[in-house]
Amino acid sequence: MKNNFTREHLLFLRRQRVRKTLIHVTQVGVLLLLLGVWELAALLGWIDSFITSSPSRIWKTLVELIADGTLWKHLWVSTWETLAGFAIGTGLGYAVAVVLWWNDFLKEVFEPYIVVLNSLPKIALGPIIIIWAGTGKASIVTMAVLISVVITTITILNGFLETDKDKELLLRSMGANRLQIFVKLVAPANVPTLLATLKINVGMAWIGSIMGEYLASKEGLGYLIVYGKQVFRLDLVMTCTVVLCALAGLMYALVSLLEKAVVKKY
Amino acid sequence: MKVLEMKDVGKVFYTKTQETQAVSHLSFDVNDGEFVSIIGPSGCGKTTVLSLVCKLLAPTSGQVVLNGNSRVGYMLQRDHLFEWRTIEKNVQLGLEIMHKLTPENKEYANGLLKKYGLWEFRKHYPSELSGGMRQRTALIRTLATNPDLLLLDEPFSALDFQTRLTVCDDVYDIIKKEKKTALLVTHDISEAISLSDRIIVLSARPATVVAVHEPHLSDIPSPLKRRESSDFAKQFELLHGYLHGDKS
Numbered sequence: 001m002k003n004n005f006t007r008e009h010l011l012f013l014r015r016q017r018v019r020k021t022l023i024h025v026t027q028v029g030v031l032l033l034l035l036g037v038w039e040l041a042a043l044l045g046w047i048d049s050f051i052t053s054s055p056s057r058i059w060k061t062l063v064e065l066i067a068d069g070t071l072w073k074h075l076w077v078s079t080w081e082t083l084a085g086f087a088i089g090t091g092l093g094y095a096v097a098v099v100l101w102w103n104d105f106l107k108e109v110f111e112p113y114i115v116v117l118n119s120l121p122k123i124a125l126g127p128i129i130i131i132w133a134g135t136g137k138a139s140i141v142t143m144a145v146l147i148s149v150v151i152t153t154i155t156i157l158n159g160f161l162e163t164d165k166d167k168e169l170l171l172r173s174m175g176a177n178r179l180q181i182f183v184k185l186v187a188p189a190n191v192p193t194l195l196a197t198l199k200i201n202v203g204m205a206w207i208g209s210i211m212g213e214y215l216a217s218k219e220g221l222g223y224l225i226v227y228g229k230q231v232f233r234l235d236l237v238m239t240c241t242v243v244l245c246a247l248a249g250l251m252y253a254l255v256s257l258l259e260k261a262v263v264k265k266y
Numbered sequence: 267m268k269v270l271e272m273k274d275v276g277k278v279f280y281t282k283t284q285e286t287q288a289v290s291h292l293s294f295d296v297n298d299g300e301f302v303s304i305i306g307p308s309g310c311g312k313t314t315v316l317s318l319v320c321k322l323l324a325p326t327s328g329q330v331v332l333n334g335n336s337r338v339g340y341m342l343q344r345d346h347l348f349e350w351r352t353i354e355k356n357v358q359l360g361l362e363i364m365h366k367l368t369p370e371n372k373e374y375a376n377g378l379l380k381k382y383g384l385w386e387f388r389k390h391y392p393s394e395l396s397g398g399m400r401q402r403t404a405l406i407r408t409l410a411t412n413p414d415l416l417l418l419d420e421p422f423s424a425l426d427f428q429t430r431l432t433v434c435d436d437v438y439d440i441i442k443k444e445k446k447t448a449l450l451v452t453h454d455i456s457e458a459i460s461l462s463d464r465i466i467v468l469s470a471r472p473a474t475v476v477a478v479h480e481p482h483l484s485d486i487p488s489p490l491k492r493r494e495s496s497d498f499a500k501q502f503e504l505l506h507g508y509l510h511g512d513k514s
């Protein structure tokens with residue numbers, strides 16, 4: 001099948017490939033240009049690199065942070081918190097969605113609560129969380145969970161409720177009970193919804209953990225950023241931000257890979 | 267032997283704003299081995315009748331009697347194959363639900379796949395099959411649980427006209443070979459004449475029996491050929507008349 005392409009088809013594929021490469025090259029180009037202009041501006045004194053930092057200073061800071069082990073320590077703490085928040089938030093949100101799908105009565109009872117919780121800026125709960133869960137990792141993970149859990153429930157529940165009613169009818173005509181309808185139909189039909197939610201939650205969990213670290217913490221990238229700001233070391237702030245970008249991007253890419261592997265069938 | 271008896275069945279739906287009488291004083295029987303069609307104007311309550319037969323709905327009045335422990339298999343308008351299951355697994359769905367996925371039953375399901383030309387496609391996903399093959403898979407899924415009575419709710423209406431004729435022939439052939447009793451709902455008069463031993467004509471809502479017609483075409487084996495029969499047009503006229511209220 002693969003080698004029977006017509007000449008026109010091959011040409012078409014070639015054009016697609018060239019376009020794709022061009023996009024990647026341009027993407028890297030934009031980044032290099034940005035870094036170049038930034039570096040140059042700092043070098044020529046157009047901007048005050050004490051306030052704006054510069055790529056070379058970021059690089060230097062990064063090397064230092066790696067050398068003395070500071071980076072790994074904080075990076076590990078933040079990653080751990082984020083992963084925990086991500087897993088607990090997604091799992092809990094999914095579980096709640098299952099319960100609300102299962103029981104119409106509960107769904108209708110809790111609908112307004114969920115709407116309110118969803119529109120509430122979770123950071124407003126920060127002080128309460130700190131008082132209840134302390135200033136350690138627990139409260140930061142709680143923050144990450146809070147931010148991802150409600151949106152997970154809403155998205156997943158919507159997916160559940162939109163599952164084809166006729167397919168459900170088919171299963172019921174075969175004598176299926178609620179559990180079987182869930183296991184055989186609703187859950188597999190919503191694997192794409194779950195994967196989409198995972199993607200959203202990568203971002204949500206990072207927001208939660210970094211916000212948590214801003215509020216109260218002794219370690220983590222969010223802590224380093226706040227610390228850098230307090231002692232006015234913009235190099236440190238910028239470096240941590242860059243590392244954060246890279247980490248979040250990496251996690252997102254991993255979820256995308258998972259999606260590619262799984263979603264084909266669904 | 268009667269497989270199904272509908273005795274003066276009525277069904278009322280209640281919603282917030284209104285009360286809908288969908289079926290009223292409906293009585294008819296289906297005998298073992300028969301192919302019975304129900305035709306009626308759209309929205310008259312045909313689907314409701316099938317839901318009553320397979321006990322997805324309870325009648326408001328009257329009785330739905332299934333002979334002994336007759337089991338019912340329901341085939342819906344669209345094939346409703348599960349895209350994430352292979353053809354083989356789709357066919358086994360009913361057996362899984364009924365906790366009857368024994369080696370013998372699996373063998374029976376596989377036998378159906380072999381007999382009806384889907385064996386090579388058993389590892390494929392539904393999206394890789396044509397509309398007709400998908401419909402055949404849906405039928406085999408229904409047959410795999412070995413039901414005594416097949417309910418078919420406009421099973422061909424999602425197909426284009428040409429495919430529809432051949433798939434219709436195909437499905438009829440399978441149902442006859444497997445010696446099943448079938449109750450088909452359709453709004454297509456020609457389809458009803460070409461497939462059935464008996465046709466039950468329903469009135470507009472609330473559905474009740476207006477007329478019962480027997481096409482007497484069973485000496486012609488293929489539904490497609492029956493359409494060419496000499497009194498096909500006359501029968502069509504007659505049923506069309508029943509449906510549109512002029513009983514002359």
Ligand SMILES: Nc1ncnc2c1ncn2[C@@H]1O[C@H](COP(=O)(O)OP(=O)(O)OP(=O)(O)O)[C@@H](O)[C@H]1O
Binds near residue numbers: 280288308
């Ligand atoms: N669950 C329900 N709740 C309320 N009303 C219903 C329900 N199911 C069906 N009805 C109503 O009962 C009537 C008959 O519906 P039904 O689906 O049985 O008709 P039908 O003959 O199958 O229609 P069609 O030709 O469109 O397939 C319709 O007026 C419909 O609105």
Ligand SMILES: [Mg+2]
Binds near residue numbers: 312313314419
């Ligand atoms: Mg209908």
